[in-house]
Every structure is written in C-alpha cells, then in structure tokens.
Amino acid sequence: MQQRLKNRLGIMGWLGGGRYGMDRYAYALHRITGLGILAYFIMHIIVTGQRTGGVERWESTMAFFGSTPFKIGEFLVVLAFAFHAVNGLRLIFVELGWWIGKPGTPSFPYTYSTLRHRPLFIVFMVVAAVLMIIGGVDFYFVLK
Amino acid sequence: MNKSATQDPSIIKTVQFEVLRYNPEGNEAPRLQNYSVPVIRGMTVLDGLNWIKEHLDSSLSWRSSCRMGICGSCGMFINGLPRLACNNQIVHLHSDRVTVKPLPNYDIIRDLVPDLEGLFEKHRSVKPYLIRKDTEEQEKPTGEFFQSQQELLNYIQFAYCIKCGLCMSACPTVATSENYAGPQPLTAGWRYCADSRDEGLQERQEVLYSSYGVYRCHFAGACSQVCPKGVDPALAIQLLKKDAFLRSFGFGKKKKAGPVLPPVRDWTPGGKIPEAPAKTVPRKTE
Ligand code: SF4
Ligand code: FES
Numbered sequence: 001m002q003q004r005l006k007n008r009l010g011i012m013g014w015l016g017g018g019r020y021g022m023d024r025y026a027y028a029l030h031r032i033t034g035l036g037i038l039a040y041f042i043m044h045i046i047v048t049g050q051r052t053g054g055v056e057r058w059e060s061t062m063a064f065f066g067s068t069p070f071k072i073g074e075f076l077v078v079l080a081f082a083f084h085a086v087n088g089l090r091l092i093f094v095e096l097g098w099w100i101g102k103p104g105t106p107s108f109p110y111t112y113s114t115l116r117h118r119p120l121f122i123v124f125m126v127v128a129a130v131l132m133i134i135g136g137v138d139f140y141f142v143l144k
Numbered sequence: 145m146n147k148s149a150t151q152d153p154s155i156i157k158t159v160q161f162e163v164l165r166y167n168p169e170g171n172e173a174p175r176l177q178n179y180s181v182p183v184i185r186g187m188t189v190l191d192g193l194n195w196i197k198e199h200l201d202s203s204l205s206w207r208s209s210c211r212m213g214i215c216g217s218c219g220m221f222i223n224g225l226p227r228l229a230c231n232n233q234i235v236h237l238h239s240d241r242v243t244v245k246p247l248p249n250y251d252i253i254r255d256l257v258p259d260l261e262g263l264f265e266k267h268r269s270v271k272p273y274l275i276r277k278d279t280e281e282q283e284k285p286t287g288e289f290f291q292s293q294q295e296l297l298n299y300i301q302f303a304y305c306i307k308c309g310l311c312m313s314a315c316p317t318v319a320t321s322e323n324y325a326g327p328q329p330l331t332a333g334w335r336y337c338a339d340s341r342d343e344g345l346q347e348r349q350e351v352l353y354s355s356y357g358v359y360r361c362h363f364a365g366a367c368s369q370v371c372p373k374g375v376d377p378a379l380a381i382q383l384l385k386k387d388a389f390l391r392s393f394g395f396g397k398k399k400k401a402g403p404v405l406p407p408v409r410d411w412t413p414g415g416k417i418p419e420a421p422a423k424t425v426p427r428k429t430e
Contacts, residue, residue, distance in 0.1 A: 002168040004251035004259060013319025017248060019224040020314065020366045027316055027364035094363050097386040103301040103338075106374025113379035114365030 023114045023121065030087050033080035040077045075139045082131035090124040155182040159234060161192055163204065164245040166252050174252070176243075177201075183234050189222055189242060190229035193256075206256035213372055216308030220256050221245040226310040226370045247313040263309045266325050269351050270333035275344025276401055290402040295340035302335035302380050304373040311367035311377050323356045327367035327377035330358055334380040337387070341402040358384045 009017050014028040050061040064070075094100055099120045100113040114121075161181050166174040179200050181192045190208055197204050208218035211230040218229040222244055223237050234242060250258035276282055276289075311327040312318050318326045325333075333352045337345050352358060358381050367377040390396035 004168065004253060005166050005174060007246060007248055007250060007252050007258070008322065009248045009319035011320060013248070014316045017316070017319065018221075018226070018314065018366070020364075021369055023363060023365040024316060027362045030362055091362055094382055095385040096389065097382055100379055100382055103299065103376070103379060103383070104297060106301050106304060106376070108374070110371070110374030110376075112365070112368035112371070112374065112376040113382065114363065114368055117363075117365075 021114060023117075026087055026121070026125075029083060030091070033084040036080045037077065037084055040080075071139065071142070075135065078135035078139065079132050082135060083128045086124050086128040086131065090121065093120070152182070152184075154184045156185060156235065157240065158182050159192075159239075160241045161196060162241060162243045163193075163196070163256070165204070165255050166246075168252075168254050181234075181242075185235070187234050188230050189220070189227075189232050189234060189237075189244065190218055192234055192242065193229060193244070204256075205254045207258075214306060216306035219247050219258070219308045219310050219313070221247055221313065226313040228308060228310070228372045231372050247309060249313050249315070249318050250309065258309070260307075260309050263307070263312055263326070263328060266329040267307065267332055270325070270329050270336075270348050271344060272332040272336060274336065274339065274342050275347055276341070277343055278401075278404070281404055285404075287404045287407045289341040290405050291340050295402070298340070299335050299338040302331050302338070302375055302377075305331060305335070305375045306373055308372060310370045310372065311375075314366035314370045316364050316366065317360045317362075321356065321360060324360045325351060325354075325357055327361075327381065330361075330384060331375060331377040331380040334384045334387075338383070340399075343399070343401045345399070352384055353388060358388075 014031060047061060047065060051058045094117065099117050101111075101116040158180050161179040162176050163179065164174055165177045179196045181195055183192070187195075188211075190211055193204065193206055193208075206218065206220065206229070208230060209215040211218075213228055213231040216228070218231075219226060220229050221227075222229065222232060223239060223242060226247055229244070244256060246252045246256045247258045250260060250262070253259050274282070305328060307328065309328060311331075315324075315327055317324050330352060333348050336342050337348060337352075361378070361381045363378055363382065365378045368375075368379065371377065387396060
C-alpha cells in the first residue's frame, strides 16, 4: 500500500524551519507574545477576582504574588506587551498598505514588500526596545 | 574545495549531496542518503540530481520538466530554503554540502516528490479567472475589454506566479493551519480582483476573507523572500486587506469593469509588410 508521509512543520515552522528574514521571527514572536498576554489576562482576572473574597484573602493573595519570581514574570509580561503593541501597530500600518511599496513589473534581482518595509520595521523595533528598557528600569526600582 | 585532479578539467569541485529518501511502499522511516557529485560551471541542483540518477542511483525520484524556472515543478527544500532546483546553481550555494529535501508543508509522495493537490484545490477555490456580468460577451466576444497600462500594472506582478508552491512551504501560518488558504491562492485571488476587467469580488470574498483567509497573515514575508518569480505574495495579501478596509468604510473606488472596445474598423496594415516569397515546393494536395 502506498502511504503519503505527513510533512507539515507545525509549531516548529514558527520558530525556524529555514533561513528566513527577521520579519518571520517577528511573526513568531507576535503570536507567542499574544498567547502569553492572553494567558496573563486570564490569570489577572482570576487574581483580581479574589478581592470579592474579603480583605484578608486579597492581602494574602497580593503577598503571594508580590514575591520575586512573580515580579520577574510580570516583567516578562511588560516585555511581551511592549513588543506586541508596537509590532501590532506596525502590522496595522502594513495592512493599510503603508510603506510596503506598490506592485509593478518584477525584474531580477527582485525586491519585495518586506524588504521595502525594513527601515520602518527597524524603527518600530527600536521603539519597542526603548519601551522595554523603560519597563526594565521601572521594575528594577520596584523590585528594590 | 576538494577538486579531484584526475578527472575532467572542467570539474570545479566535488560536493556531497544529502538527499531525503522516502519509499511509500516499505515501512522504512525516511532517511538521508549521501552522494558525491562532481560539479562543473553552471551546474544546477537539478543537474546534480540528474547526475546522481544517471551515474549512482536510478531509484531517486523527483519532479521536474522545463529546467528553466518556468513550469514550477522542481520546488525542493535546498540548503535551508524552498527553492527551484533548476534555478539554483550549486556553486551559488557556497557550500560543499547540498541538502535536498522535499518541500515542507506538503505530504511526501516519494523521495523529493510533494503532493501539490491541496495547493491546486485552494487555487481553484478563489476562482482564478475573469468573472464578468456580461457572460454573453465573454462567450461570444465582439471586441476586446479595455484596460489601460496603469490598470495592467495593478496586477501584472501577481500574474507571474508559476504555481511552484514554494511560498506555501515558507509560510509559518501554513505550517500550523492546514485550512489556511495560503499565499499562492490569496495572491491569485487578488490578481483577478485587482484586474480592471473583472467583477468577481463578490464570488471570491467568501474564501479570501473567511476565517482562513487573509487575516491569518501577519506579514512574515517568507513567501515573498522565496518566490522565484518576484511575485511578492505578502504584498498581494496586504492589498487585499487594504481593499476590504477601504470598501467597508466606503472609501474604495466603485469598480466598474472595463468596457468592451468597439471592433477595430477602417484599419489597414502599414503597407510595409513584404509579400511572402513564391512557393518553391508544391504542396502535396496541389
Ligand atoms: S507566488 Fe511565487 S512562490 Fe508562490 S507559487 Fe507563485 S511563483 Fe511560486
Ligand atoms: S524544472 Fe521547471 S521550474 Fe524547474
């Protein structure tokens, strides 16, 4: 019997799967940070919901989540949020057709939308990095 | 470079081909097989595979036809990227090892042969042909549909697609979502929607803007990076999104299909076309 072999890359296709440009890694990070932020929001709702259980319950919950590992976790959420928000804004620009060029007649060596968009990509990533640093400084003093 | 001195002087070096083998009839797991291939100037990866087939292993299978980047049948995963085997010279890979695997994201039929049927099915689902209200005119044309040079430029880039399927292999969304339409079919859809002679958007939007349509794309751009024809599917997908946005807020231009031009009358050729020379050999029927 002849059998086809499945060859879909699955989640590994997000993380690598070839020698691709940086936009593809921004894609992967956007999806991963999106899922991370979603998980955080669900937790956040459960945690703040503890307030309805009375002051004591709320204070013990806050003391538990005030420990260093959770602070580090929160800092990771800040990093994820900075990247996801700035990259999301960039994607909105892209979807409105800004800074990706116009179609024409392709001639070799080909240029394409992601290459034409690269300067804006770099600017947005720098903005995300600045937000991350600000978040880091803030957290450093909070942790202290 | 390990040039073998005893051989033909045109041989520049010998490279190791590492080729994925899969036999659908046996129960063996797929494996990588090594072959030493002498390389001459201008030799493509496809030439290398042909050399292996002729000299080392006649059982190796792959798909190819035109060997000039036109038919789109020799797509393979070569040294870390989906590429056309006939379109890439071995020396340009800058490596003494050439790893050749079948295109990812497609089932493997045998060795390097992917099953592209899913791609073609999705391509057909976007109705990749001119759809017009004047079907009578399409069936029995009385003239040409008008199109300006600028209108042609709106879609001609996307019409260069050869359906090789490399973009679908590179796309990370296709990697996790079997139902996602994917860069090639979406680009084919936009190629026709952007055509000034077409009126088929209504019929295509069910596929293009479904939950498995354009909004699953987050501009990873790998499709455009690997496209051997400079089609830029990532651009086509963003233009589809932009078009939907503009239309939903009433900003888009109302599209009116290009009119039928009146037949050309009162036209005679320039007068400089020379007469055909007299026949020198009588036809058989004469
Ligand atoms: S868009 Fe490019 S990569 Fe994709 S099928 Fe067409 S020619 Fe191949
Ligand atoms: S053999 Fe036709 S594109 Fe490579």
